[in-house]
Every structure is written in structure tokens, then in C-alpha cells.
Amino acid sequence: MSSVLALPKPVQRRLADPVNRVLRRVPAWPLYILGALPPAWLYWAALNDRLGVDPVREMEHQLGLWGLWLIIATLVVTPLRQITGISLLKYRRALGLLTFFYILCHLAVWAYYDVQTWSRVWADIVKRPYITIGMAGLLLMLPLALTSNTASIRKLGKSWRKLHKLVYAVAILGALHFVILVKGFQIEPLLYMAAILILLALRLPWATRR
Amino acid sequence: MGLGSIAGPALAAPEGLRPNDFEDITNYNNYYEFGTGKEDPARYAHNLTVAPWSVEINGMVDRPGTYGLEDILKGKTIEERIYRLRCVEAWSMVIPWNGFELRALLDQVGVQSGAKYVAFETALRPDEMRGVSRRVLDWPYREGLRLDEAMHPLTILATGVYGRDLPNQNGAPLRLVVPWKYGFKSIKSIVRITLQEEQPYTSWKDANHREYGFYSNVNPEVSHPRWSQASERVIGGGLRSRRDTDMFNGYGEEVASLYSGMDLSQNY
Structure with a gap:
């Protein structure tokens, strides 16, 4: 499948081949280590009073x-390949799993440092739409994270691909969570939502051809 | 602007509040005219020209007109008032304001009988306020109080914090402080005060009346539709600092009588 926006094949080859050649030599595993650094730094900075006035919120x-950035990166992989020929496919699992990891940390900080009491955490999940939506997004990621391994891909076959289309719903829920939590009319969360919707639209039948 | 006499304990209730650091107070602000980030006001509010400053006072008053800040401060006793500020976003900090009672100014201009509300307006200066190019709210920012709330001795116009001139990000040179209401009621950088009979336009309520009421008294029992107001994060208290929110932000003894007979879940 390729995109209606796809560059002509010769252009793709001139652009993508050298990039892909380099990427072939760059393994995916360092991403897991690099990806774990920012949350670790954030936590260290919070404990050492370096995150400003309101470290929990930060x-x-x-x-x-x-x-959100990571899930956007995950969603970029396919259209990028279809349009330019550059393939980041082998990094996609790491990007997806890191998304899950970050959002899990996000939940943990919210529950343990912000809300602090389990009864209130539960009450918020049930009663506050933006939290319900965020939580739903995280729960939908759970089966994806659990099956992000080669054994599951083999075992599930075609249904693996179907299952992993859940990431589209996760991305929309994540952006929606941001859109409805801000006060007043703010642009930033709408930009994230727009980016995600565009990346999903590129996957619709009108945008792709076989 | 020096520090005048210190308020007696009756007006500093609840007592024993430990003020936040000057750093906390001046680096964590909601002043959307300079951007929606908490650090934006500290970063950009220096662009606001605060001297000279004048306030137009009009509507149902005996002596309407444009008052220079010096005229407004003349004869006022600047006191220190240590108040807890409870934001509608469920965080709080304690601020040692310097200021004078709003009623002293209202008495100066002579409120006419029939006036029931006081409307306030913040400066709107697109050249100096980078945030107003985005329509986060319908600028200029406007707020209002019922006359009895405005005349209440806890209600002050602040001109300073920690005995220093009010920093721009905190609403220089003149801002309202109403400690039993959510912070957004305490309008900053005031350029107009209008006495009127009808309930005034207020920015947050009129942007979204389901989420923000005209009264907006701190009330742990009435949630914001999107989050609980039962407790609050204590700014400057380190990680995991949280306290239960007090009715009227702890000023119930002084102000509850203003609302006797009113259903506060309706009049939120």
C-alpha cells in the first residue's frame, strides 16, 4: 500500500535509500534506555527541588x-514509509512501549503524588470525564503492551494487526484528555488533536492506494 | 509604597498561616493576558507599564472620574494581610499581601443607594500583553462582587506583597484580593471599577457558566464539573503535600452570614 501523497519512486529511492542504509545499522534497543532517562530525570529533579514551584504538576x-509525542511518533511510522520510503518500522515497538511506560508513570504520579488517596483516585476515575477518558486510553494500551513481542505476533497472526488498531483509539482518547482538561479556549491541546487526526486520516482508504 | 500597620488577628483569620516564599508567589501565576503557562506571567509581565496608572471609577457613584493611583492611595492605611489563596484549579498558597480595604475606596467615591454590584476590569494592552492575541477568554478580563462582598473588611485592594511593590505578574499596581473566593475572582491590574444595579459580566462565568459561578466561593462540597474541590495541593509544601479544603477557604466565621439563606450548591 502507498499513499496518494507518496513521492515518485525515484525521489523516494534517492531520499530514503541512504537513510535506510544508515538506519539498518542503528539498533532499536538503545531507545529503551534513552526513553527511560527523562522520567528518571524528572523524578530526580522533583525530589531535589529542581522542578519549580509545583513539581507534582510539572x-x-x-x-x-x-x-502524546511518543504516540504521535508511533503513528508517524507508517505514513512516513508510505510517503517517503523511509522505514522506522523496527523502532515502532519501542516507541509504543515507551508511550505505555510514560503514561503509566503519568498515572502513578497523579495517583500517588497528586490525589494521594485511593478512594479519591477511584472517585475521580469514575466521576471526572477527562480522567475517565485518560484511564480508558491507558487500559486500551494494556493488551497492546502485553502483545508487543515477537511470540505474540506469531501466535495471534492476523488478529494481532486487528488488535493493534486499538492504538488509533488510544491516541484520540489521549488527545481528548488534554483538550478537555484545560481552562478556557487554548490552542496547544487542539494542535496535538489535529496532528493525531491528520495521521489517522492518512490511513483512510481515500489516502492510500494499493 | 511602604508597609503600614499590621492587621489585627481578627482579620488575618485563619491564624498561623505560614506564607509561601516570594519565589513561589511570583513564579506560579495565572494571568492569562501573558500566557496560559504558570511561568508565563513571571516571564512576560515585565512588559506591562504600571506607572503612571489610573483607574476609572464610574456608574452609581457620587464622585465618578479617572483617579490616579496616588489619589487612590491617599489617606489609605496600607496593612499586611496574610491570606490563603485557593485557586479553582485545586491548589493553594499563602500570601502576605499589602493593601487597603476596598470599602475605603468605595467610601471615598461615594456609593449611591441603588448600587448592588461592583464590576472590575483589567487593563487590555495587546502591545504589552502577548497572551491576549489568543482568545482564551473574551478580553478584557472582568470580574465582579456583590456590594456587601465588596464592602466586607476582608476584601482588599493589594498594592504589594512581602512589603515590596506588587510584582507585575501578581497584578500590579492594584489588584483585588477576596480570600474566601477562588483566586480568579481576585482580578489583577484594575483599570475600571463600576458600581451598578445589575450583576456584572464576569469572564469565567460568562465563558462557561456550568463550571464557574458568579459567587465562586471556595466550597469543598461543590465540585468543579471536571475536578473535585474537596482538597487542594499545597504549593511549596514539597511532594505529596495536600490539605482538605476549608469552607469559604477558612474564612467562614467572617463571611458565612453574607450567604445565609442561599443554596450554595445553586449559587456556586
């Missing part, structure tokens, strides 16, 4: 934003 916000 941790929450940063982890949430990183989660």
Missing part, C-alpha cells in the same frame, strides 16, 4: 506531553 504535565 511531572504530570511533562509525562503526559511526552506520552
Whole structure:
């Protein structure tokens, strides 16, 4: 499948081949280590009073934003390959798992440092739509994270691909969570939502051809 | 602007509040005219020209007109008032304001009978306020109080914090402080005060009346539709600092009588 926006094949080859050649030599595993650094730094900075006046909010916000960036990166892989021929496919699992990791940290900081009591955490999840939506997004990521391994891909076959389309719903829920939590009319969360919707639209039948 | 006499304990209730650091107070602000980030006001509010400053006082008053800040401060006793500020976003900090009672100014201009509300307006200066190019709210920022709330001795106009001139990000040179209400009621950088009979336009309520009421008294029992107001994060208290929110932010003894007979879950 390729995109209606796809560059002509010769252009793709001239652009993508050298990049892909380099990428072939760059393994995916360092991403897991690099990806673990920002949350670790955030936590260290919070404990050492280096996150400004409201460290809890800063941790929450940063982890949430990183989660959105990572899921956007995950969604970029396919259209990027279809349009330019550059393939980041082998990094996609790491990007997806890191998204899950960041959002899990985001939840943990919110529950343990912000809300603090389990009864209130539960009450918020049930009663506050933006939290319900965020939580739903995280729960939908759970089966994806659990099956992000080669054994599951083999075992599940075609249904693995179907299952992993859940990431589209996760991305929309994540952006929606941000859109409805801000006060007043703010642009930033709408930009994240727009980016995600565009990346999903590129996957619709009208945008792709076989 | 020096520090005048210190308020007696009756007006500093609840007592024993430990003020936040000057750093906390001046680096964590909601002043959307300079951007929606908490650090934006500290970063950009220096662009606001605060001297000279004048306030137009009009509507149902005996002596309407444009008052220079010097005229407003003349004869006022600047006191220190240590108040807890409870933000509608469920965080709080304690601020040692310097200021004078709003009623002293209202008495100066002579409130006419029939006036029931006081409307306030913040400066709107697109050249100096980078945030107003985005329509986060319908600028200029406007707030209002019922006349009895405005005349209450806890209600002050602040001109300073920690005995220093009010930093721009905190609403220089003149801002309202109403300690039993959510912070957004305490309008900053005031350029207009209008006495009127009708309930005034207020920015947050009129942007979203389901989420923000005209009264906006701190009330742990009435949630904001999107989050609980039962407790609050204590700014400057380190990680995991949280306290239960007090009715009227702890000023119930002084102000509850203003609302006797009112259903506060309706009049939120």
C-alpha cells in the first residue's frame, strides 16, 4: 500500500535509500534506555527541588506531553514509509512501549503524588470525564503492551494487526484528555488533536492506494 | 509604597498561616493576558507599564472620574494581610499581601443607594500583553462582587506583597484580593471599577457558566464539573503535600452570614 501523497519512486529511492542504509545499522534497543532517562530525570529533579514551584504538576504535565509525542511518533511510522520510503518500522515497538511506560508513570504520579488517596483516585476515575477518558486510553494500551513481542505476533497472526488498531483509539482518547482538561479556549491541546487526526486520516482508504 | 500597620488577628483569620516564599508567589501565576503557562506571567509581565496608572471609577457613584493611583492611595492605611489563596484549579498558597480595604475606596467615591454590584476590569494592552492575541477568554478580563462582598473588611485592594511593590505578574499596581473566593475572582491590574444595579459580566462565568459561578466561593462540597474541590495541593509544601479544603477557604466565621439563606450548591 502507498499513499496518494507518496513521492515518485525515484525521489523516494534517492531520499530514503541512504537513510535506510544508515538506519539498518542503528539498533532499536538503545531507545529503551534513552526513553527511560527523562522520567528518571524528572523524578530526580522533583525530589531535589529542581522542578519549580509545583513539581507534582510539572511531572504530570511533562509525562503526559511526552506520552502524546511518543504516540504521535508511533503513528508517524507508517505514513512516513508510505510517503517517503523511509522505514522506522523496527523502532515502532519501542516507541509504543515507551508511550505505555510514560503514561503509566503519568498515572502513578497523579495517583500517588497528586490525589494521594485511593478512594479519591477511584472517585475521580469514575466521576471526572477527562480522567475517565485518560484511564480508558491507558487500559486500551494494556493488551497492546502485553502483545508487543515477537511470540505474540506469531501466535495471534492476523488478529494481532486487528488488535493493534486499538492504538488509533488510544491516541484520540489521549488527545481528548488534554483538550478537555484545560481552562478556557487554548490552542496547544487542539494542535496535538489535529496532528493525531491528520495521521489517522492518512490511513483512510481515500489516502492510500494499493 | 511602604508597609503600614499590621492587621489585627481578627482579620488575618485563619491564624498561623505560614506564607509561601516570594519565589513561589511570583513564579506560579495565572494571568492569562501573558500566557496560559504558570511561568508565563513571571516571564512576560515585565512588559506591562504600571506607572503612571489610573483607574476609572464610574456608574452609581457620587464622585465618578479617572483617579490616579496616588489619589487612590491617599489617606489609605496600607496593612499586611496574610491570606490563603485557593485557586479553582485545586491548589493553594499563602500570601502576605499589602493593601487597603476596598470599602475605603468605595467610601471615598461615594456609593449611591441603588448600587448592588461592583464590576472590575483589567487593563487590555495587546502591545504589552502577548497572551491576549489568543482568545482564551473574551478580553478584557472582568470580574465582579456583590456590594456587601465588596464592602466586607476582608476584601482588599493589594498594592504589594512581602512589603515590596506588587510584582507585575501578581497584578500590579492594584489588584483585588477576596480570600474566601477562588483566586480568579481576585482580578489583577484594575483599570475600571463600576458600581451598578445589575450583576456584572464576569469572564469565567460568562465563558462557561456550568463550571464557574458568579459567587465562586471556595466550597469543598461543590465540585468543579471536571475536578473535585474537596482538597487542594499545597504549593511549596514539597511532594505529596495536600490539605482538605476549608469552607469559604477558612474564612467562614467572617463571611458565612453574607450567604445565609442561599443554596450554595445553586449559587456556586
